[in-house]
Amino acid sequence: xxxxxxxxxxxxxxxxxxxxxxxxxxxxxxxxxxxxxxxxxxxxxxxxxxxxxxxxxxxxxxxxxxxxxxxxxxxxxxxxxxxxxxxxxxxxxxxxxxxxxxxxxxxxxxxxx
Amino acid sequence: xxxxxxxxxxxxxxxxxxxxxxxxxxxxxxxxxxxxxxxxxxxxxxxxxxxxxxxxxxxxxxxxxxxxxxxxxxxxxxxxxxxxxxxxxxxxxxxxxxxxxxxxxxxxxxxxxxxxxxxxxxxxxxxxxxxxxxxxxxxxxxxxxxxxxxxxxxxxxxxxxxxxxxxxxxxxxxxxxxxxxxxxxxxxxxxxxxxxxxxxxxxxxxxxxxxxxxxxxxxxxxxxxxxxxxxxxxxxxxxxxxxxxxxxxxxxxxxxxxxxxxxxxxxxxxxxxxxxxxxxxxxxxxxxxxxxxxxxxxxxxxx
Ligand SMILES: [Cu+2]
Numbered sequence: 001x002x003x004x005x006x007x008x009x010x011x012x013x014x015x016x017x018x019x020x021x022x023x024x025x026x027x028x029x030x031x032x033x034x035x036x037x038x039x040x041x042x043x044x045x046x047x048x049x050x051x052x053x054x055x056x057x058x059x060x061x062x063x064x065x066x067x068x069x070x071x072x073x074x075x076x077x078x079x080x081x082x083x084x085x086x087x088x089x090x091x092x093x094x095x096x097x098x099x100x101x102x103x104x105x106x107x108x109x110x111x112x113x
Numbered sequence: 114x115x116x117x118x119x120x121x122x123x124x125x126x127x128x129x130x131x132x133x134x135x136x137x138x139x140x141x142x143x144x145x146x147x148x149x150x151x152x153x154x155x156x157x158x159x160x161x162x163x164x165x166x167x168x169x170x171x172x173x174x175x176x177x178x179x180x181x182x183x184x185x186x187x188x189x190x191x192x193x194x195x196x197x198x199x200x201x202x203x204x205x206x207x208x209x210x211x212x213x214x215x216x217x218x219x220x221x222x223x224x225x226x227x228x229x230x231x232x233x234x235x236x237x238x239x240x241x242x243x244x245x246x247x248x249x250x251x252x253x254x255x256x257x258x259x260x261x262x263x264x265x266x267x268x269x270x271x272x273x274x275x276x277x278x279x280x281x282x283x284x285x286x287x288x289x290x291x292x293x294x295x296x297x298x299x300x301x302x303x304x305x306x307x308x309x310x311x312x313x314x315x316x317x318x319x320x321x322x323x324x325x326x327x328x329x330x331x332x333x334x335x336x337x338x339x340x341x342x343x344x345x346x347x348x349x350x351x352x353x354x355x356x357x358x359x360x361x362x363x364x365x366x367x368x369x370x371x372x373x374x375x376x377x378x379x380x381x382x383x384x385x386x387x388x389x390x391x392x393x394x395x396x397x398x399x400x401x402x403x404x405x406x407x408x409x410x411x412x413x414x415x416x
Pocket of ligand 1: 031032033058059060094095096097098102105
């Protein structure tokens with residue numbers, strides 16, 4: 001199984017985020033039963049903050065190979081900072097059972113050189 | 114085609130999870146070797162899994178019948194099992210709480226036709242994850258428990274009532290206290306829905322704190338885990354613990370990570386019910402040798 005050794009993966013508080021305004025932000029919406037976008041395009045070496053919000057209920061955002069597993073609570077923005085250090089594709093999925101389409105709620109992070 | 118009426122693949126396991134298991138890893142199956150004179154203490158039980166009652170869709174156009182076919186096939190076994198165990202996802206989930214409970218009642222009405230009076234249940238995420246197991250418990254009772262049967266200790270673990278697919282420390286504490294009185298060589302069988310080990314985390318085929326359960330179980334030498342969730346046979350070892358996944362009664366899923374998406378394998382009209390079936394687990398008088406026999410619904414209803 002591929003395991004990326006990305007430089008930093010951490011949750012940022014809004015305060016920290018404000019202190020780093022130069023970082024690219026990608027908004028991701030979680031809803032039953034999909035993520036939008038379902039393919040998140042990143043570039044090697046370009047730090048990014050994923051801002052994930054749920055429009056309906058609690059979901060999860062899990063990227064097993066990157067050891068990311070966050071709960072996405074409705075009414076809250078979950079921020080995940082990623083700094084990709086290599087090209088590749090990593091699967092993510094909803095890790096909180098959310099209903100009859102839960103198994104389809106998945107996507108990919110694609111890092112291009 | 115000259116298939117037997119009920120196709121049975123057999124996997125013999127010496128020492129609950131023991132040496133002969135290597136043949137299972139290689140995918141080798143031998144023909145049935147029935148002892149000419151079974152010992153009086155021999156017994157077997159049947160594992161059914163993932164019936165997803167209420168599911169409708171192209172992966173199983175017979176979904177309204179499959180569970181009944183399984184019940185009939187178990188009732189038609191040449192000898193009755195000592196008990197029947199359902200390892201979760203008895204029903205297919207729905208957001209409509211009333212409809213979900215209705216599916217549970219319908220499931221119960223169908224399995225009431227089983228001639229085997231002793232039935233053990235546990236939830237899958239479809240049964241329990243939307244309401245932390247509330248409706249499930251109202252219909253089927255506790256989600257984790259243990260019982261003894263003819264010298265084997267059976268423990269049922271719930272890794273689905275927490276929608277994050279975790280067992281939780283409280284239940285792990287219970288498991289430890291439940292097993293503590295047993296000697297290290299005691300034969301132990303664990304039933305649960307999801308794999309306790311990281312089979313394919315990207316496909317959600319894992320248990321969040323399953324490693325804690327495995328660490329705990331490793332203090333005993335003869336532990337075998339039977340689970341469902343992945344809708345196919347699968348055999349794996351972590352240390353001395355053997356893990357065996359069962360087929361489903363609704364649709365098969367692809368081998369772990371064998372294709373980009375974990376989508377149901379399409380229904381094949383030329384081979385209806387292919388990949389659907391149940392499992393017989395025979396225990397010999399030593400209590401340390403298990404034989405797993407896979408019964409396919411595909412062949413069983415052809416004859
Ligand atoms: Cu979800």
